[in-house]
Amino acid sequence: MDRYVSRPVTPPTLADVAEVAGVSRQTVSNAINNPDLLREDTLARVQEAIDQLGYLPNRAARNLRTRASQLIGLCLPRAHEGARSALLDRFVRTLVESSRGAGYHVLLFSTDEDDPFAGYDDLLRSTAVDAFIVPETHLGNDVVEWLMGRRAKFVAFGRPWGNPHATYPWVDIDTAKGSEAATRHLIDRGHTKIAWIGWRKGSVLGEERRLGWARTMHAAGLPMTGLASRVEDIVTSGRAAAEALLDESSPTAFVCATDALAMGVLNALDARGLKVGIDVAVVGYGDSPVSQMVPGGLTTIRQPLEDAAVALVEALESLLSFPPTIAAGLMLEPKLIVRGSS
Amino acid sequence: MDRYVSRPVTPPTLADVAEVAGVSRQTVSNAINNPDLLREDTLARVQEAIDQLGYLPNRAARNLRTRASQLIGLCLPRAHEGARSALLDRFVRTLVESSRGAGYHVLLFSTDEDDPFAGYDDLLRSTAVDAFIVPETHLGNDVVEWLMGRRAKFVAFGRPWGNPHATYPWVDIDTAKGSEAATRHLIDRGHTKIAWIGWRKGSVLGEERRLGWARTMHAAGLPMTGLASRVEDIVTSGRAAAEALLDESSPTAFVCATDALAMGVLNALDARGLKVGIDVAVVGYGDSPVSQMVPGGLTTIRQPLEDAAVALVEALESLLSFPPTIAAGLMLEPKLIVRGSS
DNA sequence: TTGAAAGCGCTAACAC
């Protein structure tokens, strides 16, 4: 009586299925892992029992036996400067979906302030994950080297900045190509005085993005002196920088390292009665939600985060297959999204 | 020779530690799980061996034995309407951090288009997680009921909308209180014609937020006719709604169901030459990055997502402790963030 | 093609 009401739900085991199907446990195991080995009618009978009981192999037992967890560890980077949060959303969501396709789940973990390796170390030593996805390699945290020292499996989201011939799999977005596309777009529109507003020195990503602008300007034979500015990544700084640049060199277009900075430029232009997209063109970076909310829209650069996530999982699959294969580094290109501001 | 170079890193086991410490395996296990049982010097010796080898219990083995995985499943809701992505970031980040404090990791999974239970079912039947955190109960997906039917452990992020006396633990944010605070704030500022721009009917959350406005207006004896509008949650719709309301009833203030809608209002005011925060006040909802980027800033409602995450983990801890305790439902209040637009 | 035995690494129950 009581058992139907309050019996704790203990999922069926291999043995339960075997009993129902009238075969041995191993045969059930084979039905799941090597169905080819079974005769057709046996397989069908076992399958029926599996369906009837709603059987699914116990993860812990399987993990223990196969020395694999079907789990991929992703360290949630500490809260970023700026509004990079929306990116994380797009990235993680796709990561989870494509991992599922590959038979893996994503395990999230955070890391200690003091010890950046602690989280990785624990998971590794307790064999809790099969591999890691390591984001933000540009920050110069030496997680990658540390993991290699431990012979841990991982795929990096970010090129090997230090040594270009690193022997680990990675996927990255060629961020310089973004500002390059932005600048070329403005040149095509007829602009010749194109200003750059970027991050303070010291950010690898910031320097890369700046490089895209500089490279393109140089190739087009356009002047750059007095047209570059490096500030903190907040709206007010972007605005101040724009004011200064307008006073100094009156550019007709701005390329910015982030959408937040571009918003600052928009504010500055607005305050001066300059019409965005008509008097002065502005391009941001990131395709954050803001860029669509601004009246007329903000031309910006969209990073292929979804593609990156898919590529990372593919690289992970080769890494975890037998024999393991180290996928070649893959560089993806960001995309210019033209809206009203240019 | 070779072994130091390419030997695969097999983490040490309990037996290894036991051997080094010169005790039995069980004693090592006790040293970890019931240290009180050991004599001080034995404990010290075992601890030393543990440190020396860098031992950490194998997860799979422990999970198998204890019938627990120390994993909490979180279903990533499908991409939302609107820019709710930043929320996810704040929420998930805190969730991961406080889970870590409780000895748990967060396992992310997604769900099938067709079968909303599939993801839950798989994890449950394979005993891959100890409990779930179920977001978005307001969407009327009956995940909660399904889980209860399965006697699965979970904590809901969202009150039991259907039956107020549900016997499962939940944490929610009283979203109506947000628009209530926004409206009261505007009344305090001397406004009497306060318009509402919300979502189309059918959204539980949307109706709640509207209720906050209506309730407060009613209590203050202020008129509401011709002052409410329900549109799609995008900037252009917000703008159109604002135009219409301005033409019709010339409100001096707007309360919006989202920041995106508020942005639309800002655009409309701008187009008419009305000064935001001076001629007309505007309040958004969500404290999205946009609200800080707008010149002067957008007054908005901030949801205590971090608090919610912490509370959810606390509820989870009581649920997973022995004996299990079902924490009382907890309602958190959002907070008004006053910026230049009001 | 199917079945029996062994054991992955750990912890719960008991003996010493």
Next chain:
DNA sequence: GTGTTAGCGCTTTCAA
């Protein structure tokens, strides 16, 4: 206090 024994549920030999 410490060690011995058993077994969690599964897969991997190896026999039949």
